[in-house]
Amino acid sequence: MSLGAYVGRRLLHLVPIALGVTILCFFLIHLVPGDPARTILGNQATDQRVALLRHQWGLDRPLPVQYGKFMGRVVHGDLGTSLFYGVSAGRLVLQRLPVTLWLIGFGALLSVLIAVPLAVIAATHRDRLPDHVVRAVPLVGLGFPPFWVGIVLLLVFGLHLGRGFPVGGYGNGFTGHLHSMFLPALTVAFGISPILVRSLRASLLEVLESDYVVTARSKGLPERRVLGRHALRNAVISTVSVLGVNIGYLVGGTLVIEQVYALPGVGQLMINSINQRDFPIVQGVTLVFSVMVVLVYLLTDVAHALLDPRVRFE
Amino acid sequence: MAVAAEVVAEAQLVEHRRGFRRRWYRTPSFVAGVSILGMIVLAAAAAPLITQHNPTDQDLLHTLAGPSSSHWLGTDDLGRDVWSRLVYGARTDLRVAFLAVLFPFAIGTLLGLLSGYYGRWIDVLTNWLVNVVVAFPFYVLIIALVFALGPGTRSIYIAITLVGWVSYARIIRGEVLVAKRRDYVLAAKAGGLSDARILFRHLLPNVVTQAIVFAMSDIVLDILAIVTLGYLGLGVQPPTPDWGRMIADGQTFLTTHWELSTIPGVAIVITALGLSLLADGLADLLRPE
Numbered sequence: 332m333s334l335g336a337y338v339g340r341r342l343l344h345l346v347p348i349a350l351g352v353t354i355l356c357f358f359l360i361h362l363v364p365g366d367p368a369r370t371i372l373g374n375q376a377t378d379q380r381v382a383l384l385r386h387q388w389g390l391d392r393p394l395p396v397q398y399g400k401f402m403g404r405v406v407h408g409d410l411g412t413s414l415f416y417g418v419s420a421g422r423l424v425l426q427r428l429p430v431t432l433w434l435i436g437f438g439a440l441l442s443v444l445i446a447v448p449l450a451v452i453a454a455t456h457r458d459r460l461p462d463h464v465v466r467a468v469p470l471v472g473l474g475f476p477p478f479w480v481g482i483v484l485l486l487v488f489g490l491h492l493g494r495g496f497p498v499g500g501y502g503n504g505f506t507g508h509l510h511s512m513f514l515p516a517l518t519v520a521f522g523i524s525p526i527l528v529r530s531l532r533a534s535l536l537e538v539l540e541s542d543y544v545v546t547a548r549s550k551g552l553p554e555r556r557v558l559g560r561h562a563l564r565n566a567v568i569s570t571v572s573v574l575g576v577n578i579g580y581l582v583g584g585t586l587v588i589e590q591v592y593a594l595p596g597v598g599q600l601m602i603n604s605i606n607q608r609d610f611p612i613v614q615g616v617t618l619v620f621s622v623m624v625v626l627v628y629l630l631t632d633v634a635h636a637l638l639d640p641r642v643r644f645e
Numbered sequence: 646m647a648v649a650a651e652v653v654a655e656a657q658l659v660e661h662r663r664g665f666r667r668r669w670y671r672t673p674s675f676v677a678g679v680s681i682l683g684m685i686v687l688a689a690a691a692a693p694l695i696t697q698h699n700p701t702d703q704d705l706l707h708t709l710a711g712p713s714s715s716h717w718l719g720t721d722d723l724g725r726d727v728w729s730r731l732v733y734g735a736r737t738d739l740r741v742a743f744l745a746v747l748f749p750f751a752i753g754t755l756l757g758l759l760s761g762y763y764g765r766w767i768d769v770l771t772n773w774l775v776n777v778v779v780a781f782p783f784y785v786l787i788i789a790l791v792f793a794l795g796p797g798t799r800s801i802y803i804a805i806t807l808v809g810w811v812s813y814a815r816i817i818r819g820e821v822l823v824a825k826r827r828d829y830v831l832a833a834k835a836g837g838l839s840d841a842r843i844l845f846r847h848l849l850p851n852v853v854t855q856a857i858v859f860a861m862s863d864i865v866l867d868i869l870a871i872v873t874l875g876y877l878g879l880g881v882q883p884p885t886p887d888w889g890r891m892i893a894d895g896q897t898f899l900t901t902h903w904e905l906s907t908i909p910g911v912a913i914v915i916t917a918l919g920l921s922l923l924a925d926g927l928a929d930l931l932r933p934e
Contacts, residue, residue, distance in 0.1 A: 351777030362793040372797075470925060473862075476869050478876050479910035480890055486903050488654045583784030587873055591896075601785075602877060605792045617789040625858020628780075 411611030430596035438519025446527035472525035575631025675926025681919030753813025761821025861924030
């Protein structure tokens with residue numbers, strides 16, 4: 332199968348999923364107990380205001396009609412109007428998206444920088460002390476609540492050890508962002524690295540036992556070259572996949588971490604909107620985040636197919 | 646023939662259990678996990694006996710006090726005893742986490758059994774639902790659901806169930822797809838046993854172990870979700886003590902009283918470690934030799 336055909340087929344697979352995602356987002360409003368319009372506006376709201384909102388959101392129409400209207404808006408990129416700010420929810424999300432993307436990208440990069448050396452150490456010292464230590468990383472690391480890790484890092488590096496890093500904010504310019512986002516990104520990396528270490532170690536062990544590595548060794552290549560050029564290159568393919576599969580976890584983690592570090596990203600927007608009961612924004616952010624995850628799944632599959640042509644023929 | 650198959654399957658199961666009984670104390674992670682978790686559960690169960698104060702009692706004359714003989718871990722900004730809140734918090738969070746894992750376990754296992762065994766439309770539908778739920782970042786969907794349903798434990802159970810069943814369904818479906826081609830199932834079918842009997846008497850006991858092992862590590866995820874919701878003010882509602890809320894409350898005093906946020910965090914990490922070790926040990930023990 333050509334790469335184009337492969338991507339086309341993957342895109343077709345996405346259609347029912349995308350449909351399901353919009354249905355779930357749509358139904359969020361109907362999970363609100365009682366009259367959603369009344370609950371969202373609060374007890375002080377006048378009956379007219381409640382009736383107006385109900386009409387605006389089409390809550391007085393049959394469900395299929397409501398969903399049709401919702402989809403009509405979504406495909407035009409309209410996520411509704413924020414109740415609190417009175418502006419387009421989509422624009423608010425877009426404004427804050429760069430911060431979140433920065434955090435995700437930087438966090439993913441740091442997690443690879445942490446996970447790859449640890450996995451290499453573990454795989455090359457199989458069943459010896461370094462391996463046991465590295466294998467304990469996922470066991471212990473997965474139990475750390477991401478927001479608490481953020482607080483501890485803030486305490487240690489932001490407030491005590493030389494106060495080298497800002498305790499909040501996004502910074503200005505590329506280096507400013509890099510400096511300000513280091514601790515938040517490190518927090519993100521701590522959350523995802525344990526998963527990466529575990530799977531990268533396993534795939535490295537598998538690769539190290541494969542025929543072509545044995546061949547490379549028997550040719551008399553130095554171990555460094557066998558590891559770097561032969562083993563790691565193939566193991567990285569599975570790391571990319573694992574990172575892609577866990578992107579949902581990564582993205583979800585940023586939500587809370589932005590709150591800890593007061594970063595003006597999409598996650599903070601969502602949490603603030605929850606406190607303001609700003610329903611269209613919460614719904615919009617949920618939709619945007621899931622679309623992001625679905626796109627990353629697609630990109631991961633495509634990257635995998637590019638790196639490993641065998642995938643296309645399965 | 647069906648009866649014979651049933652006897653063989655049962656014998657294997659008994660053998661499996663005997664192996665478990667023989668080997669559990671030789672699996673270090675299992676013993677360590679049980680010990681850690683056992684101590685925490687014991688402390689939570691005996692909370693009234695090992696604390697001197699009510700976790701919600703405020704003492705505004707002794708706020709933010711350091712450790713003393715009457716307040717072992719000091720007091721918080723409202724003069725509440727930190728040790729009492731920690732122990733009662735364990736009660737809340739462990740109870741919610743254990744209950745929260747039951748519903749997804751049951752629903753996911755059932756759907757996985759049905760979709761793996763019958764295939765066709767029920768499998769297509771289940772797979773579609775799984776893919777849709779997986780498209781949402783875990784925390785985003787949980788937070789959005791709890792927001793819509795309103796804060797509190799009831800919403801936590803519903804949200805975790807709606808999101809969590811997918812992993813169990815996937816695991817069980819995969820196991821059933823393999824198991825249903827095994828001799829004991831084919832024999833049971835040939836013997837004319839009903840689908841219900843095959844599903845619940847033959848397949849379920851053989852495929853459920855993987856789901857049980859996963860449930861242990863799933864509780865870790867649930868505890869983290871519960872304290873995260875608590876931290877954001879969406880989880881267990883005050884005055885009921887909860888570790889997440891304790892961390893959030895302490896964050897205001899991070900520069901002067903860092904211990905208020907760190908102590909509940911350490912409790913979470915130790916609990917999660919106990920559960921992870923238990924899951925790890927259980928996976929080793931239940932793996933067929």
